[in-house]
Amino acid sequence: MVEKPPTTPKPDRAVPSETIAAIATASGRGGVGIVRLSGRTIGAYAQALCGKLPVPRVATLVDFLAADDSLLDTGLILYFPAPYSFTGEDVIELHGHGGPMVLQLLLSRCLDLGARLAEPGEFTRRAFLNGKLDLAQAEAVADLIDASTVAAARSAVRSLHGDFSREIHFLLDQLTELRALTEATLDFPDEEIDFLEAADAFGRLDRLQARLASVRDRAHQGRLLQSGLHVVIVGQPNVGKSSLLNRLAGDELAIVTPIAGTTRDVVRGSLQIEGIPLHVIDTAGLRETNDEVERIGIERTWREIERADVVLLLVDARVGVTPADAEIIARLAPGIVRITVCNKADLAGCPVARSQTRDGVEIRLSAKTGEGIGLLRDELLRIAGWHPAEDVFIARERHLRALADTGNHIGMARAQLPQLELFAEELRLAQRALSSITGEFTADDLLGEIFGRFCIGK
Template identity: 75%
Template sequence: MAEKPPTTPRPDSGPYPETIAAIATATGRGGIGVIRISGGGLLDFAWTLSGKQLRARTATLVDFRAADGSSIDSGLLIYFPAPYSFTGEDVLELQGHGGAVVMQMLLARCLDLGARLAEPGEFTRRAYHNGKLDLAQAEAVIDLIDAATTTAARSAVRSLQGEFSNEVNVLLEQLIELRALVEATLDFPEEEVDFLEAADAYGRLERLQQSLARVFDRAHQGRLLQSGLHVVLAGQPNVGKSSLLNRLAGDDLAIVTSVAGTTRDVVRSTLQIEGIPLHIIDTAGLHATEDEIEKIGMERTWREIERADVVVLLADARSGIGTAERVILDQLPAHLRRITVFNKIDLAGHQAECHDEAGGLAISLSAKYGEGIELLRQQLLKIAGWHPAEDVFIARERHLRALADTRKHIETALARLPELELFAEELRLAQAALASITGKFGADDLLGEIFGRFCIGK
């Protein structure tokens, strides 16, 4: 066995004195399984585990040894010294065979050597606290893992690489510069300087508003890529909801018969249109009934409608909107966007078209033959607010709220001029809202909520 390497020092201070370990690959069988370890002084850890000296960022073939010297598994061991690692600490990556039992045996050995099991998201949280990622980049890690479309994945990579953060930081610099000028004027009131004119306060804020609007638009598009649009198909029994779901999904997901009430529970499907995830929910027909099962199905329908972004109300093109449809319309939440679809134009002798209907948009189509389906797809994208763009970055609801709060404080600041004290306070609030995106001013409870949603080992 090779001579034991010199002991590497453990960090004397910092928020993370402990060594953590976790399985970083998915549960189950696989060709390769990975265990990640992060902490301080990990060359000693690696020596005890493998009996091998390691070179930085070089894969070394080793036997992973149990306490009695027997081999648990053989594989690759890679050492990433601090601060040149994902977490900014010493990191070991153990690549072994991907069986569930052998991975658990190897993890248990790491815990016996003094590591503890990592909490969800703890590796990424350490990367954030050690300055390897800001908060928006850290969130992009899980967004990349959860990406449901290729467009969402590409946008998450942009955020992970810092595009979103860079845009936010440019806005922050402009705010900070303007705040510095305001504070200087407040500190030296005897200076006969016309602040509003000399600092171009109005012009600066207007340009800032324009830049903020562009960032908000890109972030909104990214939010759509991340969460998608939840669409509920509602209407009387046998108007073609299940046929429309199948046509949109391109598969026979729901049973279609001429018997009214075939669908008694919600049927879900996720598809994508131009990269936007579309969560389509087919529901039980809404009508008066004494059937207990149908009643339960309709209760679930109304619960889905309450959570929806858009409701597509189907009606038969031959009969149009009748009393039953008006009863449904009257019960829809006032804020809910809707599209009225007149289905079965193949039986009514009508053409596929998009037209205005009292209270909203209407589309005539045939779910059976696919006529007018593309009209519906495009209108759903329009309602979502999507427009094609190449430079979208992934964003979350909290990012949009922060940008909206920033915009509100800037608008209020403009209204406060020339009252410099109030103007300065609104700029401070705008800066705090904007800085919360990257985590420069982040509360501990917010960090706990964000990283707690990560998987263990990330």
């Protein structure tokens, strides 16, 4: 069973009293399927379903009975008494045969007995409300289920077991200690204490900012493991966009011919570089055309560009950036990350290389031979902010925003010194922003949004 960090306080929120039930295994056929119930009157359900309340934490073979005592299925029942369960309430799990109809019969029987069908994420939400998990850990449950790479799964496990939360609580403890010293000085203004020197205020703030920067860096990489990087390949027709997509993906995803305008619509490929998912999109060549199908493809290309994290502008190394390419660059949104990729270096007779130009990074390569592809992969990792680390934890956009807000308030606190009243207020705001990550200061509507994205039965 997952244990919460020892410093996590129990949220001050009401916990629903109804018994909830749901199928906890994926839809479709399987060898075993599970129906899960959680609530405060579980004993009555066990008695009605199988005639007895089983020994806690022991898998017991039973017959699952209908209302008229006819046999619904034969399987295992597991009983987890409160508070030593995932939700912190009494929980029973019915392990039956994994056919959809069998599980629906078991679930319907539980609902007939008075249970309510669980909402998406409601079991995990009750675990949070009962103090079994903090909010960061609860979110890691969904992240673990949704992990698309090994690195993302391992990072989600670290967050689920409290690594991220422990870092947050360490920072909170340091903020609390500094706030306490500040408040004590404000309460006794006549004391001849040089607060800045005695409390080592600047040194404490420096250490806080350094630790916070480390946490933000690891959380940012964890965010990339979850969402990946959206890369769009653009350029004139017949410069090798489809060849580059195929080379990056390691598969023949796009049709490659010497005929300009072969790609009429966007083609998507997914790959991993050092555990980070890359969603690479090959697009129609950007040019003026009277072909209606190609024109629609070009419109879709510009829509993809608007959503991109990185744009690869592909040009022919024998020609370089043309006026038509310059028009593409002029239409790109300000601040978008762009890499100019000079393809067909083998035909141009120039070596593969990465160079820094006035307009940004330029990489010469050959999509046909594969030379220089490693340079492009390394550049994408650099843009993503990747670094080799085994202590990355999964994070979400709201976590990154909260960490950024915390850093801003700590910076403002330093600027307020020696005005201790303003200094103390900025520390309080920093503490509040940081506490929102673990759920100590989180609005109920945000909780509904977070848990509403979970699957039913989790």
